[in-house]
Amino acid sequence: MIPLPKNSEILPDADTVARAAADRLVALCAAAPDRPVAVCLSGGSTPKRLYALLAGPDYRDALPWARLHWFFGDDRHVPWDDAASNVRMAREAFAGAPIPVDNLHGIPTEGTLEADAAAYGTELNAFYGADRLDPGRPLFDLVLLGLGEDGHTASLFPGKPALDEATAWVAPVPEAGLAPFVPRITLTFPVLASARSVLFLVTGEAKRAPLERLAEGETLPAFRVAGPVIWLLDRAAAGA
Ligand code: 6PG
Numbered sequence: 001m002i003p004l005p006k007n008s009e010i011l012p013d014a015d016t017v018a019r020a021a022a023d024r025l026v027a028l029c030a031a032a033p034d035r036p037v038a039v040c041l042s043g044g045s046t047p048k049r050l051y052a053l054l055a056g057p058d059y060r061d062a063l064p065w066a067r068l069h070w071f072f073g074d075d076r077h078v079p080w081d082d083a084a085s086n087v088r089m090a091r092e093a094f095a096g097a098p099i100p101v102d103n104l105h106g107i108p109t110e111g112t113l114e115a116d117a118a119a120y121g122t123e124l125n126a127f128y129g130a131d132r133l134d135p136g137r138p139l140f141d142l143v144l145l146g147l148g149e150d151g152h153t154a155s156l157f158p159g160k161p162a163l164d165e166a167t168a169w170v171a172p173v174p175e176a177g178l179a180p181f182v183p184r185i186t187l188t189f190p191v192l193a194s195a196r197s198v199l200f201l202v203t204g205e206a207k208r209a210p211l212e213r214l215a216e217g218e219t220l221p222a223f224r225v226a227g228p229v230i231w232l233l234d235r236a237a238a239g240a
Contacts, residue, residue: 151220
């Protein structure tokens with residue numbers, strides 16, 4: 001087994017990884033019974049299993065849907081009905097969940113890349129009630145993240161300028177570092193770290209490569225996320 005990031009938990013398979021994340025969300029909601037709960041969704045394919053689980057019979061009635069707000073850590077700058085859209089992916093995966101229409105906060109993609117990124121930053125500011133992050137008052141209760149085979153997370157790709165954005169909450173990404181090669185919009189490191197819990201969901205043998213690069217000391221973008229990070233890995237990804 002490869003040396004793993006600290007705060008890693010190895011679980012048997014992708015289903016138990018999804019259930020572990022679902023259980024943590026239920027606990028986070030129970031710990032905040034009297035206020036909105038903000039979740040930052042990851043895109044890609046790994047989290048589909050979790051979203052469908054939350055909408056399904058095992059978890060649906062355990063969640064306070066009316067006060068759960070769902071944001072996105074990144075998206076492809078395509079229409080929301082495009083096959084590459086994370087908003088479309090989430091809507092399909094959460095099918096049947098009683099999410100109030102105003103509680104799903106998709107990243108706007110109808111304007112220019114820069115204007116849409118700025119607009120999402122303004123939306124996050126409005127939800128948070130300020131435009132500066134207070135270390136003692138996290139923006140999100142839960143941030144969900146994935147690991148790209150190149151070590152990216154959200155749309156923070158190796159070698160791209162968004163990695164260095166330390167002030168803006170949201171950044172345009174004109175050139176993606178991995179398919180789909182469409183412009184992206186991403187939350188930045190400071191905002192992703194403003195959370196009560198940050199969960200990386202990493203499953204499948206293909207993720208062993210970026211984990212091995214980490215073990216060899218490469219500080220790839222995914223490993224630069226600060227905050228209360230926990231890695232939920234299945235045995236295939238961990239090489240266990
Ligand atoms: C995206 C995601 C991205 C994803 C990783 C892993 O928009 O693609 O936010 O950061 O989490 O690329 O993707 P998979 O889960 O599909 O392997």
